[in-house]
Every structure is written in structure tokens, then in C-alpha cells.
Amino acid sequence: xxxxxxxxxxxxxxxxxxxxxxxxxxxxxxxxxxxxxxxxxxxxxxxxxxxxxxxxxxxxxxxxxxxxxxxxxxxxxxxxxxxxxxxxxxxxxxxxxxxxxxxxxxxxxxxxxxxxx
Amino acid sequence: xxxxxxxxxxxxxxxxxxxxxxxxxxxxxxxxxxxxxxxxxxxxxxxxxxxxxxxxxxxxxxxxxxxxxxxxxxxxxxxxxxxxxxxxxxxxxxxxxxxxxxxxxxxxxxxxxxxxx
Numbered sequence: 001x002x003x004x005x006x007x008x009x010x011x012x013x014x015x016x017x018x019x020x021x022x023x024x025x026x027x028x029x030x031x032x033x034x035x036x037x038x039x040x041x042x043x044x045x046x047x048x049x050x051x052x053x054x055x056x057x058x059x060x061x062x063x064x065x066x067x068x069x070x071x072x073x074x075x076x077x078x079x080x081x082x083x084x085x086x087x088x089x090x091x092x093x094x095x096x097x098x099x100x101x102x103x104x105x106x107x108x109x110x111x112x113x114x115x116x117x
Numbered sequence: 118x119x120x121x122x123x124x125x126x127x128x129x130x131x132x133x134x135x136x137x138x139x140x141x142x143x144x145x146x147x148x149x150x151x152x153x154x155x156x157x158x159x160x161x162x163x164x165x166x167x168x169x170x171x172x173x174x175x176x177x178x179x180x181x182x183x184x185x186x187x188x189x190x191x192x193x194x195x196x197x198x199x200x201x202x203x204x205x206x207x208x209x210x211x212x213x214x215x216x217x218x219x220x221x222x223x224x225x226x227x228x229x230x231x232x233x234x
Contacts, residue, residue: 019175026171026227027184033161034188035195037154038206042199044150047143054143058136067144071151078152082159088216089155095212101207 044096045103052104056111062104068097150171160219169221173228178219185214 055062072090079089139156172179189207 016175016177019171019177022171023168023177026167030161030164030168031163031188031191033157034192034210037157037161037209038195038201039199040150040154040157041206042196042201043199044147044154047147047150050143051140051147054136054139058133060133060136061138062198072149074148074149075155078155079159082156084155084159084162089158092154092158092212093151095209113194 028101041096048100049103049107050105052100053111055104056107158213162217165217166220169217170228172221 055059072093075089075093076086079086171177189210191212192206193203196203
């Protein structure tokens, strides 16, 4: 409850009904954004799986710390421009990369390649 | 190193050079997808901040477990269609929602509203 606006706390008031319609409308937009995010993530993992297969096939090192540092710097910059917390953007990349590593280990196991440490 | 293909392990070979060009090309696509993801996430947080302000202003409950359950089910379905691990999609939503809660607590603190438990 919002202690500053006791009037709005009354359920079924016209104002509350308006707020609920607004809420429903914003949630539809969130659902649209989420569908786009899921499809972009699926596309991103297709690319990183290609990277994993390429690295396994050509004996390229699994990790590239320079590349990761450049990615972090770039995403933090993009986040700032978009008024998104750069800390969150960095955490997000870490979250994705953890899943990518999980995929790459699986590819290495499936192909019988020994992943470079 | 890929133990199954010792020939590819020789550095500077033509095949390795080809693989590195392929890698660069895929990484450019990953960077494009990441820029899109960052901007979509920024847009999503604009919407959830709107939700947070609306809920605080109209004394609506902060949490909605039914809504969250519907979101999880929907995103898992979308993930399956896009050949993305549904477990990952659910973890991803959890990751985002944790950040949203962090934002909502901040909005509640800033507006002086007491968030509904």
C-alpha cells in the first residue's frame, strides 16, 4: 500500500480500475519485449555454438580474455547510452557467458575434443 | 587442442587462418545481437519502472505470483519453439525479475511508499 495516498487504496475505485488497465497495457509491452529477447538469445546461442564447433575443429583456444574484456567495455558503454545500469549489463554478459561455456563443454564432450583450459 | 585433428593444430596454417576469419565474422554477429539485447533490456526496464511507479502510486500489490507463473510458462514455450533451452529461459526471467525487484524497492524508497511484502 502507498501510505501517501490512502484514497487510492480503496479497491474497485475508478482510479484503481484505470491503474489496472494501464498495468495490463504495460504488461503486454513487456511480453512483446520478452518474446524478442528470447528469440535474440536463441540466435546468439546459435552463433556461439558455431564458435564452439569452429574452435573444437581447429584446435583454437576455448577462452579469449582480451575478447571478453572488450565485450564488457563495449556493453557497458552501450548500456550507459541506453540509460541501463552498466553494472547490470556486465552481470548480464556474465550470465550469458556462463551458459555459453556450459554449451562449449558439451560440444567438446560430444565431439571428443579436449577443451583447452 | 582437438586431439582428433592434429593437422589443424599447426599455427599459421591456411586452415587456421580461415578459421580465425570465420571466428571474427561470427563475433561481429554476436556483437550486433548483444547491442540489440542491451537496448531491448533498457526498454524492458523502462516498462517495469512504469509498472513500479503505477503500483506505488495506486497501492497495488508489488508481487503477482499468477502473472509470474504465466510468464514462466509462456517464455518456456517460446524458448522451445526457438530451440533455446527452456530451463535457461526460466533462469533468464529470474535473473531479470531479480533486477526489477531491486528497481521497485528503490522506487518505493524514493517515493516514500512502503512496498507490499
